[in-house]
Amino acid sequence: MAYRETEKMRLRKAETRQRILDCALQLVMEGGFRNAQVSQVARRAEIATGTIYRHFTAKEELFAEVFRTATRREVTKVGESLAEAGSVIERLEQALRQFAARALNRPMMAWALIAEPVDPKVEAERLTYRKAYAELFEQAIREGMNEGCLPPQDAVCSSTCLVGALAESLVGPLSPVQGSTDETSHTSNTETLVNGIVRFCLQGLTGTGR
Amino acid sequence: MAYRETEKMRLRKAETRQRILDCALQLVMEGGFRNAQVSQVARRAEIATGTIYRHFTAKEELFAEVFRTATRREVTKVGESLAEAGSVIERLEQALRQFAARALNRPMMAWALIAEPVDPKVEAERLTYRKAYAELFEQAIREGMNEGCLPPQDAVCSSTCLVGALAESLVGPLSPVQGSTDETSHTSNTETLVNGIVRFCLQGLTGTGR
DNA sequence: ACAAGGAATGAATAATGATTCACTTTTATG
DNA sequence: CATAAAAGTGAATCATTATTCATTCCTTGT
Incomplete structure (x- = not known):
């Protein structure tokens, strides 16, 4: 074995997740849900689009939480x-x-x-x-x-x-x-x-x- | 010259238009706007999809009227x-x-x-x-x-x-x-x-x- | 019958955006 | 350092539908 999830990593992941939520919320505040696409959220959070799917199974999931x-x-x-x-x-x-x-x-x-x-x-x-x-x-x-x-x-x-x-x-x-x-x-x-x-x-x- | 729109034609067109509206309404009553696609309306009205665009400039136009x-x-x-x-x-x-x-x-x-x-x-x-x-x-x-x-x-x-x-x-x-x-x-x-x-x-x- | 428009057709295209995935990078451990 | 396991990447793919348009089909007036 070689890799085990560590506390530090768990934290970093939680932070990213939170950042995604924050950015999504920002976008909604600025232009409503209509203008909040997954790719925009990613850009705002300075991560790749795909990363969002490591934290949320689907767009609807993300925005439901928002x-x-x-x-x-x-x-x-x-x-x-x-x-x-x-x-x-x-x-x-x-x-x-x-x-x-x-x-x-x-x-x-x-x-x-x-x-x-x-x-x-x-x-x-x-x-x-x-x-x-x-x-x-x-x-x-x-x-x-x-x-x-x-x-x-x-x-x-x-x-x-x-x-x-x-x-x-x-x-x-x-x-x-x-x-x-x-x-x-x-x-x-x-x-x-x-x-x-x-x-x-x-x-x-x-x-x-x- | 050879073709001029006649009363009969005007009528037939009006009928088709009305039929489109009726069918669209039916679909909405059955499943809401979400389930009322242009192609469905066409099928229900027994016309081609494209025909709808002779009577309405866009989907939203049609459904706004509905x-x-x-x-x-x-x-x-x-x-x-x-x-x-x-x-x-x-x-x-x-x-x-x-x-x-x-x-x-x-x-x-x-x-x-x-x-x-x-x-x-x-x-x-x-x-x-x-x-x-x-x-x-x-x-x-x-x-x-x-x-x-x-x-x-x-x-x-x-x-x-x-x-x-x-x-x-x-x-x-x-x-x-x-x-x-x-x-x-x-x-x-x-x-x-x-x-x-x-x-x-x-x-x-x-x-x-x- | 025929020619000249329109009307109708529906397969092809366009547009939008979510989602995937083959690949790269990072992290943890022996 | 080597290796295993994730995490991250983002261009490519998929899915859904509206919309277009080259072609065919119908009307109408001569």
Whole structure:
């Protein structure tokens, strides 16, 4: 015998793998999944195309993981908002705002995660991700019902509606309409938009106007 | 001179064109846009592949039109619900139910229109289509505000939220999960689901529980 | 019947990108 | 250093489909 995988090597491999993931994520942030080809990822990571296949069995595998990672971050943030102090309603409002704010800050990323057409395997991740959001909201809603600050309702359904309303409202503003990296057009109404979403959603939950 | 396009020919051409559209739609209804290749459309329409290009400049053109047609039908239905007699609220409820019912009746079609990943040109049609729905709802909401049965609100935002909540709630049930043409699993909760959506949406609009 | 356009055909081509694989380089061990 | 085992390489291959175009087939008007 002559070669055994050593700790150092294991580490180096892990680093390369991570670099691939990072570069893939970068590309998605810059131009969505559509513009993130395997060869581009390789170039960005300064490795050969073939090397990527030593770390991932297929492109979809790689990008599913990219999606998962990006997503986890976002879900965590919303989860944190929901875990803070305050009434359930306040926390839900905070979470909705958090979601919207983060999306509007990284429009391309948000669009890629929320609405860009993607391969089946990645789309599957998207469903999971939306469900993860919904489940966070769902739990908060249940809490609210227990505390009595939310009326009895189907928590699953309500949380799904929340996610949908949020996503749909953001798709318009986020959509990378051909050749306009125009900052000015949206900036001003962002606040109004978010307020409108929050109002609708909270009313949908509470059945109570302001 | 010897050949001039005659009425008969014009008609025949129109028929072929229509047949292409019909067959393309059929294919989408059966397997979504993904399974609707140009060659398949040709085969189904019993013409040569090349013939399709005498009627449409490109695949995306064809399918954009398919999308538009399918969509128009749906939007019209919802529009009709909103135009019937009754209070604004009743009509909005009717429209929401109409939308959901039609979607659940033709799951593949609905999924293709609402959530399937599609080419950019078709995606553009999707945005238009969602906007068309939103505009119908928007108008009803304005009416409601004028009549005083809806509190003041941003009609655009509210209508967008409606569409989003509806779409998101349906995506789960509609998603063609690999290899399950299972009827039983959803059938029973359909009614519950729709009721939940309607409740959330109407509350979101009115700020009033039942 | 015939000539002059169009219309239709479908095999060949193009385009895009993922994936492979024969070969080179690197790493670990006796 | 020699050798075994991986890891890395990237040009070539494969796969999938849209699109083209040289050719054939049909209409139409004389």
